[in-house]
Amino acid sequence: MKILVTGGAGYIGSHVVKHLGERGDDIVIIDNLSTGHKELVLYGKLIKEDLANTEAIDCLIKRYKPDAVMHFAAFIRVEESVKNPIKYYSNNTANTIKLLEVLINRGIEYFIFSSTAAVYGIPENIPVSEDTPLNPINPYGRSKVLVEEVLKDCGLAYGSFNYISLRYFNVAGADERARIGQKYPEATHLITRALKAAKGEIKNFQIYGTDYDTPDGTCIRDYIHVDDLADAHLKALDYLIKDKKSDVFNCGYGHGYSVKEVVNMVRKVTGIDFEAKEAGRRAGDPPALVADNTKIKNILNWKPMCDDLEYIIKTAWEWEKKL
Ligand code: UFG
Numbered sequence: 001m002k003i004l005v006t007g008g009a010g011y012i013g014s015h016v017v018k019h020l021g022e023r024g025d026d027i028v029i030i031d032n033l034s035t036g037h038k039e040l041v042l043y044g045k046l047i048k049e050d051l052a053n054t055e056a057i058d059c060l061i062k063r064y065k066p067d068a069v070m071h072f073a074a075f076i077r078v079e080e081s082v083k084n085p086i087k088y089y090s091n092n093t094a095n096t097i098k099l100l101e102v103l104i105n106r107g108i109e110y111f112i113f114s115s116t117a118a119v120y121g122i123p124e125n126i127p128v129s130e131d132t133p134l135n136p137i138n139p140y141g142r143s144k145v146l147v148e149e150v151l152k153d154c155g156l157a158y159g160s161f162n163y164i165s166l167r168y169f170n171v172a173g174a175d176e177r178a179r180i181g182q183k184y185p186e187a188t189h190l191i192t193r194a195l196k197a198a199k200g201e202i203k204n205f206q207i208y209g210t211d212y213d214t215p216d217g218t219c220i221r222d223y224i225h226v227d228d229l230a231d232a233h234l235k236a237l238d239y240l241i242k243d244k245k246s247d248v249f250n251c252g253y254g255h256g257y258s259v260k261e262v263v264n265m266v267r268k269v270t271g272i273d274f275e276a277k278e279a280g281r282r283a284g285d286p287p288a289l290v291a292d293n294t295k296i297k298n299i300l301n302w303k304p305m306c307d308d309l310e311y312i313i314k315t316a317w318e319w320e321k322k323l
Helices: 011-022 054-064 078-083 084-104 137-158 190-199 228-245 259-270 293-300 310-321
Strands: 002-006 028-029 047-048 068-071 111-116 164-170 168-174 205-210 221-224 248-249 278-280
Touching: 002 011, 002 293, 028 078, 028 278, 054 084, 068 084, 068 164, 068 228, 068 248, 078 084, 078 137, 078 168, 078 190, 084 111, 111 137, 111 228, 137 164, 168 228, 168 310, 190 259, 190 310, 205 259, 221 310, 228 248, 228 293, 248 259, 248 293, 259 310
Parallel strands: 002 028, 002 068, 028 047, 068 111, 111 164, 164 248, 168 221, 205 278
Antiparallel strands: none
16 A cells, blocks of 8 residues: 655654554655654655645645555644644644645545544543543644544545544653654653653753642553554554544553653663652643543454553663664
């Protein structure tokens, strides 16, 4: 199959490209390399292009005639989205709509979209199932909800257009051979920041909030290994092509770890007893975010292979040491 992957030089996109490449799919990657890196692309043809350039994107779709498109290209920093919402609505939402227009006009039938658990905001019930009302609390989450709404309408309006939105929980870890992994100019994610604190790169590592209504007072998240997430994408794609049913799935393991548990595991894996200062809450953090993954397991037959926090952190550490 010929798959076009936007954002395929980024952290999650590059892992999906690896999985597609390993099974022999023909891959074309569009990435503007604003946060992606060409050395993360292990398979396929990388084309440096911006999604805002609709004419160029249209030419590429016309030229390569992909069977399906997987769309990762997006900004992902919650705090930044609060400070600069236009950046998020214009790239994550407007550019996705422009992309969809091109794809639908060119008759592309299969579309996989990177959504996020941030669409749920602060959910009332844990674990969170897909039918929980969407109530994002920041522009990042809203920029993704808007696209989910557009996709729903497109699925209804254009008979041959089918999509799957995958709502990612906390993606972490790296390639088991440490060939690819997370590489952002400024780390914001917990595991990456803790590893950088272990390396001595981050001096003032903090635990944001110790007074939440959780067993140890720190926030709980559902950490999913990036290879399991990549596998979910391939399963979603195969299902979409076979069954032609648009749908939405949570991607998480269905259980969580607290910030303190993660920090302690980073200490264990690295063997470095770095300092973690207890600090105030970070704005907009839900106390707990854990996926109900019944649907993806039942419908896509997704079977997690790396559901082990120690393994997740070990792979991230092996990668981090190479940076
Ligand atoms: N945290 C710290 N110290 C740090 C960094 C994070 O205590 O230095 C805490 C946060 O306050 C939070 C937890 O660790 O309680 C996880 O924070 P991350 O920034 O790693 O991840 P988030 O849960 O905030 O968000 C991530 C993605 C979002 C996605 C969400 C879904 O960044 O895009 O997971 O669960 F929507």
